[in-house]
Amino acid sequence: MARTPSNMMALNTPAPDFNLMDVRTTHLTTLQDVKGERGTLIMFICNHCPFVKLVNEEIVKLANDYRPLGFGFAAIMSNDVENYPDDSPEKMRENANKNQFSFPYLFDGTQKIAKAYDAACTPDFFLFDSELKLVYRGQLDDSRPGNGIHPSGRDLREAMDALLNNRPVSAKQKPSIGCNIKWKE
Structure with a gap:
């Protein structure tokens, strides 16, 4: 299993827009559709990656x-679904239902959005403030397959709590690995 780190997009970068199909509803979804009043979390995930499988339950808790x-x-x-059919939109829908995703699960078939976000791995997390400026990118927490650390979302929760409490988000951030x-x- 490859261990690829995040590219760590520059802080304060504006969130790249998108218009992608939500596999749960088959509706097109934009950045404005998912934007939150306090902040917006964009996650790059897939179905088959063991790093993502480890944290699926925690990202659902985080959203809830x-x-x-x-x-x-x-x-x-x-991901390229021709070479990785486990990540096809049909399998994405199954995965979203199985894990009870309460958020849009969007299919980036052209890979243009991953490139716009400079996403490198799954999972890769990008947290934007209320003005859609990047305040956090990197890991959910220190959990990794086989390291014995239970997913808690600690790093991302700390960044979100800072936004909630009108405090600056620490610039000391660790890349995600996946x-x-x-x-x-």
Whole structure:
């Protein structure tokens, strides 16, 4: 299993817009559709990656805890589905239902959105403030497959709590580590 780190997009970067199909509803969804009053979390995930499988339950908890507080959420899957059919939109829908995703699970078939966000791995997390400026990018927490640390969302929760309490988000941020995005050739 490859261990690819986040590219760590520059803080204060504006959130790149998108218009992608939500596999749960088959409706097109934009950044404005998912934008939260307090902040917006964009997650790059997929179905088959063991790093994502480890944290699926925690990202659902995170969304359920913070959506009522004014945060918007969306997950985006950008892998090449021809070479990785487990990440097809049909399988994405199954995964979203199985894990009870309460947020849009968006299919980036062209991979343009992953490139716009400079996403490198799954999972990769991008937290934007109320003005859609990047305040946090990197890991959910220190959990990794096989390291014995239970997912808690600690790093991301600290950043979201800072936004909630009108405090600056610490610039000391660790890259996420996961499977590389499966780029088309």
